[in-house]
Amino acid sequence: MAERRWPGAWLAGLRPSAAEESYPGERFGLPEQGARSVATMGRRLAALFIDWILCTLIALAAFHSRGWATLGVFAVEVYLLTALTGFTVGKRLLGIRVARLDGKPVGLLWALVRTLLLLTVVPPLITDRDLRGLHDRAANTIVIRA
Numbered sequence: 554m555a556e557r558r559w560p561g562a563w564l565a566g567l568r569p570s571a572a573e574e575s576y577p578g579e580r581f582g583l584p585e586q587g588a589r590s591v592a593t594m595g596r597r598l599a600a601l602f603i604d605w606i607l608c609t610l611i612a613l614a615a616f617h618s619r620g621w622a623t624l625g626v627f628a629v630e631v632y633l634l635t636a637l638t639g640f641t642v643g644k645r646l647l648g649i650r651v652a653r654l655d656g657k658p659v660g661l662l663w664a665l666v667r668t669l670l671l672l673t674v675v676p677p678l679i680t681d682r683d684l685r686g687l688h689d690r691a692a693n694t695i696v697i698r699a
Contacts, residue, residue, distance in 0.1 A: 559606050561652070563659065563660075565635060566656060567662075575682075577591040577682060577683045577684045578591035578683055578695065578697070580683065581654060581683065581695065583695075583697065587698065588591040588613070588698055588699065589697050589698065590698050591683060591684050591695065591696070591697060592649040592684070592696045592697055592698050593684075594684065596648075596649050596698075597645050597649065597696055599640075599643070599647055600641065600643030600644045600646070600647045601605060601643060602643070603643030603646060603647070604630060604631065604641050604642055604643040604644075605623070607630075607642055607643070608623050608626040608627040608630055609623045611626050612625075612626045616633075616699075619687060627672075628668060628672055630642070630664060631668050631671065632664055633664075635651050635659055635664040635667065635668065636658075636659055636660060636661045636663075636664030636665070638650075639651045639652060639658070639659055644696075645699075647680065648698055648699045649696055649697065649698055649699060650697060650699045651667070651689075651694050651695075652694060652695055652696075652697050653692075653693055653695055654693050654694065655693065658681060659692070659694060663692040663693065663694065664692070666688075666692045667688045667689065667691070667692035667694060668692055670684075670686075670687060670688035670691055670692075671688045676688040676691070683695065683698070
């Protein structure tokens with residue numbers, strides 16, 4: 554059986570820390586699997602896709618337009634539903650939700666911060682070892698399985 558080695562192990566003095574070897578969410582007291590574990594990127598992207606398709610259909614029905622109307626409907630959906638419930642339609646269908654790290658509801662202010670950063674596209678792409686994008690870090694939130 555081959556020995557598992559850290560890629561930089563040949564450099565003297567460089568060792569991975571215990572936190573780098575742990576699973577996402579461990580440092581927040583979340584389980585590795587099951588309910589309340591950190592949601593995978595696949596589920597998040599699928600939820601985003603569902604939300605975007607739904608918002609496109611709403612924009613077409615209400616405004617007979619797709620472009621900026623879809624973005625506006627998407628922003629309102631994500632903001633209001635995240636602030637009030639922690640779910641969007643896509644997240645609800647896929648069994649994930651947005652939760653504050655302190656256990657409180659996301660709320661209007663932090664949902665606004667999170668949504669504005671989400672709309673800029675780049676912050677969600679930059680994640681930490683707990684799979685939290687910059688938008689989640691700014692709002693003190695994490696996406697978990699419901």
